[in-house]
Amino acid sequence: MPQLPKDETQDVAGQPRIGVDDWVASKEGRTEGHAGALTPLREGLDRISGSARLAIVVALAAIFPLLTESDYLVRVGVNTLLFALLALGLNVVVGYAGLLDLGYIAFYGFGAYVYAVLSSSHFDVHLPTIVSVPVVVLASALLGLLLGLPSRRLVGDYLAIVSLFFAQIFVTLLVNSNRITPPWSDQAVDFTGGPNGIAELDSLGLFGWEADSITSLFYVALVVFTVVVVGLHFVSESRTGRAWRALREDPLAAEVMSMPINRLKLLAFAFGAGVAGLTGAVFAAVQEGVFPNNFSVTLLITIYAMVILGGVGSLTGVIIGAILITVLPEVLENPDQARLLFYGLVVLTLLARLRPWRRLAAVLTGTVAFGLVVHAVVGAVWSRGTAGAILEPTALTRWIDDWVLLPSSPRTIGNVAFVVLVAAVLGLTLLRGRRRLAALVPVLYLAAFVWENRLVDEPSITRILLLGALLVVLMNARPQGLLGTSRVEIV
Amino acid sequence: MNWDLFVQLLVNGLTVGSVYALIALGYTMVYGVLKLLNFAHGEVYMIGAFIGFGVLSLSGGAFELSISVVLLIALMFAAAMVGAGLLGVVIERFAYRPLRNAPRIAPLISALGVSFFLQASALLLFGAQFRSYDTYEYVDLTRGIHKGPLNISIVQILVILTALTLMVGLTVLVSRSRVGKAMRATAYDREAASMMGIDVDRVILVTFFIGSALAGAAGVMVGLVFFSINHTMGFVAGLKGFTAAVVGGIGSIPGAMLGGLTIGLAEAFSAGYISSTFQDLIVFSILVLVILVRPTGLLGKADIRKV
Numbered sequence: 001m002p003q004l005p006k007d008e009t010q011d012v013a014g015q016p017r018i019g020v021d022d023w024v025a026s027k028e029g030r031t032e033g034h035a036g037a038l039t040p041l042r043e044g045l046d047r048i049s050g051s052a053r054l055a056i057v058v059a060l061a062a063i064f065p066l067l068t069e070s071d072y073l074v075r076v077g078v079n080t081l082l083f084a085l086l087a088l089g090l091n092v093v094v095g096y097a098g099l100l101d102l103g104y105i106a107f108y109g110f111g112a113y114v115y116a117v118l119s120s121s122h123f124d125v126h127l128p129t130i131v132s133v134p135v136v137v138l139a140s141a142l143l144g145l146l147l148g149l150p151s152r153r154l155v156g157d158y159l160a161i162v163s164l165f166f167a168q169i170f171v172t173l174l175v176n177s178n179r180i181t182p183p184w185s186d187q188a189v190d191f192t193g194g195p196n197g198i199a200e201l202d203s204l205g206l207f208g209w210e211a212d213s214i215t216s217l218f219y220v221a222l223v224v225f226t227v228v229v230v231g232l233h234f235v236s237e238s239r240t241g242r243a244w245r246a247l248r249e250d251p252l253a254a255e256v257m258s259m260p261i262n263r264l265k266l267l268a269f270a271f272g273a274g275v276a277g278l279t280g281a282v283f284a285a286v287q288e289g290v291f292p293n294n295f296s297v298t299l300l301i302t303i304y305a306m307v308i309l310g311g312v313g314s315l316t317g318v319i320i321g322a323i324l325i326t327v328l329p330e331v332l333e334n335p336d337q338a339r340l341l342f343y344g345l346v347v348l349t350l351l352a353r354l355r356p357w358r359r360l361a362a363v364l365t366g367t368v369a370f371g372l373v374v375h376a377v378v379g380a381v382w383s384r385g386t387a388g389a390i391l392e393p394t395a396l397t398r399w400i401d402d403w404v405l406l407p408s409s410p411r412t413i414g415n416v417a418f419v420v421l422v423a424a425v426l427g428l429t430l431l432r433g434r435r436r437l438a439a440l441v442p443v444l445y446l447a448a449f450v451w452e453n454r455l456v457d458e459p460s461i462t463r464i465l466l467l468g469a470l471l472v473v474l475m476n477a478r479p480q481g482l483l484g485t486s487r488v489e490i491v
Numbered sequence: 492m493n494w495d496l497f498v499q500l501l502v503n504g505l506t507v508g509s510v511y512a513l514i515a516l517g518y519t520m521v522y523g524v525l526k527l528l529n530f531a532h533g534e535v536y537m538i539g540a541f542i543g544f545g546v547l548s549l550s551g552g553a554f555e556l557s558i559s560v561v562l563l564i565a566l567m568f569a570a571a572m573v574g575a576g577l578l579g580v581v582i583e584r585f586a587y588r589p590l591r592n593a594p595r596i597a598p599l600i601s602a603l604g605v606s607f608f609l610q611a612s613a614l615l616l617f618g619a620q621f622r623s624y625d626t627y628e629y630v631d632l633t634r635g636i637h638k639g640p641l642n643i644s645i646v647q648i649l650v651i652l653t654a655l656t657l658m659v660g661l662t663v664l665v666s667r668s669r670v671g672k673a674m675r676a677t678a679y680d681r682e683a684a685s686m687m688g689i690d691v692d693r694v695i696l697v698t699f700f701i702g703s704a705l706a707g708a709a710g711v712m713v714g715l716v717f718f719s720i721n722h723t724m725g726f727v728a729g730l731k732g733f734t735a736a737v738v739g740g741i742g743s744i745p746g747a748m749l750g751g752l753t754i755g756l757a758e759a760f761s762a763g764y765i766s767s768t769f770q771d772l773i774v775f776s777i778l779v780l781v782i783l784v785r786p787t788g789l790l791g792k793a794d795i796r797k798v
Contacts, residue, residue: 094596098596100596100599150779150782150783153782153783153786154782154786158737158782158786160528160599161528161730161733161734161737162778162779162782164730165730165734165775165778166775168727168730168771168775169771169772169775172768172769172771172772173772176768176769297726298607301603301607304600304603308600415615415616418612418615418616419616422612426581426585429585454615455615458615461611461614461615464607464608464610464611464614465607465608465611465612465615467604467607468603468604468605468606468607468608468609468610468611469604469608470604471600471601471603471604471607472585472586472601472604472605472608475586475590475593475597475598475600475601475604476586476589476590476601479590479593479594479597
């Protein structure tokens with residue numbers, strides 16, 4: 001190979017850098033004018049080095065159980081770590097290698113079940129953690145390799161649907177593998193415990209120490225998380241990591257550059273599956289049991305939302321996405337906090353989107369005035385319209401009670417209003433300029449009406465609604481996620 | 492061999508198969524013009540079933556029907572088809588059109604989001620309980636063809652005939668009409684079609700309307716034959732419908748019909764002769780087998796790509 005002249009391989013001021021397209025690299029900077037509030041955040045994060053970022057996150061997480069007395073909050077912390085781990089694993093397959101793997105959740109379930117079988121009284125096998133966890137990781141990675149095989153021939157959508165089907169089959173198998181007669185014996189064997197799952201698992205432990213409290217499990221999860229983040233960071237910076245990204249950007253070009261694309265795809269699947277299996281083992285130990293409905297497609301979508309919200313391919317982004325999406329539903333459970341979250345989010349969104357501030361002030365005052373007028377008019381002509389009330393009033397809700405219509409038995413009218421609201425929000429995206437501003441006022445009021453009358457009482461449905469809407473809105477507004485960098489296509 | 496069982500399974504398979512075929516048509520048409528896997532299609536079918544149920548409730552409910560049965564069923568189909576069709580158009584306009592030139596993964600994720608949004612909306616609006624069409628209250632299910640081993644209830648006849656009519660109508664529309672010609676041109680090459688003066692956006696909207704309307708009809712059919720509907724019914728049916736489209740060869744309209752019947756029959760026979768718990772597994776095996784042996788599906792054409 002001929003040697004390049006030395007000065008061309010180095011960064012010289014004023015000279016183009018090798019391997020970097022300056023036009024692409026500066027694309028974000030050129031469009032910064034309307035990038036909004038996220039750009040300073042991302043720039044601030046970029047200034048902190050990766051290891052410092054990890055140290056801050058781990059240090060904050062490590063003191064978290066010391067700050068709180070409640071086991072429940074620590075449990076939320078464990079869940080956040082587990083979700084972050086799952087998102088990190090998915091990020092390898094989707095973010096680095098660009099393979100749309102919708103069967104990911106099955107690897108998580110597989111890991112959890114393998115751990116359950118190896119450390120419970122189900123088959124009376126009680127392996128020590130130091131044996132069972134590596135076995136789980138290897139088995140999951142092997143399964144990932146096996147299920148990655150179709151990816152050799154399937155691309156994009158086909159792969160997505162085959163893997164989604166696999167996730168569906170996996171749950172069916174879990175539920176039905178409780179009376180299988182293996183060929184080598186006459187008796188039916190209960191492999192998975194059927195719909196009841198496997199309970200009373202051993203806890204994780206190492207050399208005689210056992211993680212028997214939720215706080216110690218939190219630290220176990222934190223250690224696993226740190227190890228995985230560091231490991232993934234090195235993988236991502238390695239030759240293989242670069243090859244994955246090349247594969248994601250253009251499989252054909254990667255193949256022409258003599259990259260072994262099939263082996264890379266399988267490796268990505270195995271890697272993601274290994275991380276998922278490991279997370280599954282920790283999850284099984286935390287829950288002290290595994291059940292088929294732990295591994296539903298809803299969970300899969302939640303993890304996808306985390307990866308996409310944070311920014312596909314960005315480690316920091318994925319972790320932030322995981323934290324946001326685990327903590328927000330917890331907030332939704334409590335109506336008071338959910339209310340604060342809702343109005344806070346509305347005002348924040350307006351703050352970010354409406355410039356100059358005079359418009360923002362006009363819309364906010366307009367909405368408040370509109371609500372007061374509607375409330376007064378309806379209160380005068382239709383007494384049922386204001387008959388309802390918020391239970392356990394606080395200062396905020398007393399104010400809302402005088403502003404939002406709260407009919408008695410709001411179910412039907414709330415449903416109608418929900419459909420109208422969806423239509424109105426969609427319609428709003430078609431309007432421009434002053435008309436949009438004018439239309440915004442009643443739509444905001446309608447949103448508050450639907451929220452107070454219908455959504456606040458249904459936290460689990462609201463969560464899925466918000467997740468679904470989040471995916472659509474994000475794909476339309478910012479496909480690269482909060483912290484991802486946008487992709488530039490050069491034709 | 493037990494002929495009674497065989498014939499019964501054949502009839503069941505044809506009924507389920509025609510429903511799958513209708514769902515598969517929507518997938519295949521959308522995939523044809525947009526090269527997009529419309530994950531939300533199964534939910535459109537579910538909403539169609541609920542619109543049919545809404546018509547039933549508005550006409551007094553199954554027990555105190557205030558209009559004639561023929562009118563009721565006609566209204567159910569009409570409302571479900573128009574409602575589902577409009578829903579499909581709205582989905583296309585707001586969730587897919589802005590992403591027409593985005594990386595391929597973006598519309599897929601958006602479609603997943605739509606699917607979840609619709610499912611949660613149905614849960615919010617209609618509740619989690621199963622609703623029943625209670626077809627046996629207003630249709631005499633003992634009527635139909637009963638000769639020897641052959642037992643087809645009148646509802647099954649209705650379903651199979653309606654599906655057949657819709658498929659024939661669609662084939663004629665696509666092969667004979669101007670819109671159909673425009674659709675075929677768009678599916679062949681969207682850019683070239685738009686240069687030939689075809690309003691591609693409109694063609695895509697029409698495609699979505701027709702595909703979704705067929706799914707809506709399928710939803711009503713399932714309600715009439717199997718009675719109970721629920722907000723989660725769209726997910727698995729969507730998977731099966733997509734499988735049918737792939738088995739038949741995605742992008743091919745006769746392929747979707749053939750694929751739907753194949754999947755329906757395979758499911759019915761595996762439920763009858765092997766085990767009903769593993770029928771999903773068998774459908775999945777067929778999908779994997781077809782994809783591995785003949786990735787273009789039974790009637791699909793190979794996609795030749797030159798770089």
